[in-house]
Amino acid sequence: MTGTASAARKILVCDTTLRDGEQTCGVAFQVEEKVKIAQLLDEMGVDVIDAGFPASSQADQDAVRGIAALGLNARVVAFCRPNRTEIDLARACGANAIYTFVPTSDVHMRVKFGGTDSAVRERLKAEMADGxxxxxGLGMYVGCGSEDATRTPYDYLEEVLVLAQESGADLVGVADTVGSTTPDAFRTLISRLRSQIGVTLSLHCHNDFGLATANTVAGILGGADEVQCTINGIGERAGNASLEEVTVALTQLYGFETNVDLSRLKPMSDLIAGLSGIEVSPMKPIVGGNAFSHESGLHVSSVMKDSTAYEPLRPELVGHTRRIVMGKHSGKGIIAHVLDAHGLPYDDEVLAAVLLDVKAASVLTKSSVTEAQVIEIHRERTAVRP
Incomplete structure (x- = not known):
């Protein structure tokens, strides 16, 4: 571990793949797919499932209803604005918990409500408190978050969140809606809010500057209790904080605890990639195809002796597998390993020749070379020998 956690705090994990993740351009999960995903998220140990925004569509109503009927261990949350009509709709869909929100930044109030004067601010606070x-009063668990919190003047942000707490909210949320904060600034912000907030403090970070995971971890270090993430980091624009990156960083680098079964991360990533049609980058941490792949001769030689030389964690921990590939950067060691595994004879001259051909084939095809190709290259090289 390279970081420090005060006392192995348990961090709550809220998955919002089915709601915010589905806001990825071109993604539309079917109702039955959402129900299946929710079941698997529950089995994986996610604490909260953001099941959808019932007021947005009939499909979301059906999905929330279907997920709520599963009787999951996870809390099933419906997303809504803080008005009685949308709250009643969420309740009618079977949800016994809601996450609601209020825009707090000047730009959001201006474009959505026509101004930032005190009358607008007071009206929004009154509507939030009433919701x-x-x-x-309906017996629901209530979370209330600040939209665009990181671009909101601090005094007003604190005023809104403290009012939410005083109005009975079980959770208050801080959203970095356009991913524009930095880890240092976010940790300071959350630490400051933590001194005023006694209920669960939740984080929702976007990835516009590639800092969603770092900001989420920083917020936890600042004292927050819950992270809101998506599988593979899917979501609007550049996406959300990645559940797999956040949970692994928190537990393996900082010593926090979560209920998430890390061995299910790679299979869940593959499922979401398939259902969403959003391909995972090979270089993506934790679940990418190259996350535990090795080609360089020096690296392969070391990994074959002790995988920790070039792997910070075991691939099995996150449901992944190690992959040794052959190509331009390979060395004799991996070629010898393949030939030995198949009982093929060689001497130094043959080994050097096969390696040379493997490198050439990799450059020519701009891809790795398979074991089958190595065997064929060996056959060709030994066939022409006297």
């Missing part, structure tokens, strides 16, 4: 109290 929270109404939902609590």
């Amino acid at each position: 929270i109290k109404y939902a609590k």
